[in-house]
Amino acid sequence: MVYSDASQVFGELISGDGKKLLSEITGFLPEGLTVRTAQPHLNTLNAKLRSRGYAPDLISAALTLTSLRIQGKAKFGEAAADMFFTRDGLEQATRGVIAERHAAAFVQAGAHAVADLGCGIGSDSRAFAQAGLGVEAVELDATTAAVATANLSSYPTARVRVADVTALDIDTLRADGVDALFVDPSRRTGAARGSQRIYDPEQWSPPLSQAISWAKTIGRVAIKVAPGIEHATLPPTWHAQWTSVDGELVEALLYSPAMGLPAGRSACVMRSAASGTVFSTLIDEGARGNCAARVAQAPVGVLGSMLTEPDPAVIRSGGIATLAEQFGAHLISGSIAYLTADSLPAAEWWTRFEVCSVVPLRMKAIKKALREFDPSSVEIKKRGASIDTGAMQRALASALSSDSDGGEMTVFATRLGDTHRAILTRRLDHAGNRTSH
Ligand SMILES: C[S@@+](CC[C@H](N)C(=O)[O-])C[C@H]1O[C@@H](n2cnc3c(N)ncnc32)[C@H](O)[C@@H]1O
Secondary structure, eight states, rough: OSSHHHHHHHHHHHHHHHHHHHHHHHHHSSSTTTHHHHHHHHHHHHHHHHHHOHHHHHHHHHHHHHHHHHHHHHHHGGGGGGGOOOOOHHHHHOOOOHHHHHHHHHHTOSSSSSEEEEETHHHHHHHHHHTOOOOEEEEESSHHHHHHHHHHTTTEEEEEEOGGGGGOOOOHHHTTTEEEEOOOOBBBBBBBGGGGOOOOOSSSSSOOHHHHHHTTSSSEEEEEEOOOOGGGSSSSTTTEEEEETTTEEEEEEEGGGGOOOOOEEEEEEEEEEETTTEEEEOOOOTTTTTOOOOOOOOOOOOOEEEEEOOHHHHHHHTTHHHHHHHHOOOOETTTTEEEEEEEEOTTTTEEEEEEEEEEEHHHHHHHHHHHHOOOOOHHHHHHSOOOHHHHHHHHHHTTTTTOOOOOOEEEEEEEEETEEEEEEEEEEEESOOOOOO
């Protein structure tokens, strides 16, 4: 069979023959494959499946989906095995654990039915439906909408339609019972234009100002924005929250006043734990009452015996001064987000390092100092210094002795006050023991 377009192949993939093919592929694959280990297996399946009479386009789509399901485990865990993806859709999709947080925020705000405007493959919509919310998902791209429809097929309270959200009548949505909006605008050019990041929020689809204006009609609105967005451009009465998962910055979200959070900014730090994901929130005290407030300057002082690297969500939200105040710490230099003091407790807001030595930021000096500690490996971090960390890492490797059991050291290439320095440290775990990254 020859298919006329991607939508038709996808239609086949989620029905009779496609489902049978997908389960045959799963049956051929060993358990526990990763993206890397799966590829050789998938490569050998093509000919085998053709001999069973499946159309080449369908085989290719099924193998791609199988590979994306394996890749999708990083965002969705085991649930990815039954989900449908496009490559772009998976890349842009909200992680399962974060989508659940979005859903919880709507439930907490008293919403009953959410319109997911630009729903992609439906990761957020799925979490909304799982939380018992009605879902009106809208997507411009027909193939992506078909994928979202497949992902939402077991949720009777969810429906997907193909439409341009910039032309939607929000009054009609409200009249239809929608009482909350979730907007995750496209912030990249399409694959055809190199999938480049779009920095101007007015060039996003939908544009940020339009998404914000919808809150006049339907009060509860949450909008995903680029984590690097300038604070000054944020709507002052809204709440902006930056979220990281296990130290990786994953999103920034704007909540309208009707979502019930106070005007201002915060960081949400999420960590995987045996008991599930735990999260903690740090409010930026300097932005209380004004989301667009300038970031308060933390005090600067001398390097103590402990150095910390704050979580990226705290840095982006502007909460460094709050953190410094709370723990009696200070910056090592005006614009460099490393906090220091002689003693600082373990906290979810930062990673701690014990300072071992400080030398000029020159290879000869660093190598000489490293030899004293005889580490077995070195990790380089930089802020405020224009060095090539890869090149520095390679150059320092020659200073390490191959039979050392001296553990790992972290070298910070940075500034102390106005001078460039290398700070040699040991990473500490929560209990204060030396550890490696
Ligand atoms: C960042 S993705 C959404 C990802 C989604 N939150 C998820 O977790 O799967 C943005 C989506 O918005 C869609 N989109 C962009 N402009 C749109 C418009 N004007 N109308 C409807 N959908 C649009 C894109 O096709 C894309 O699928």
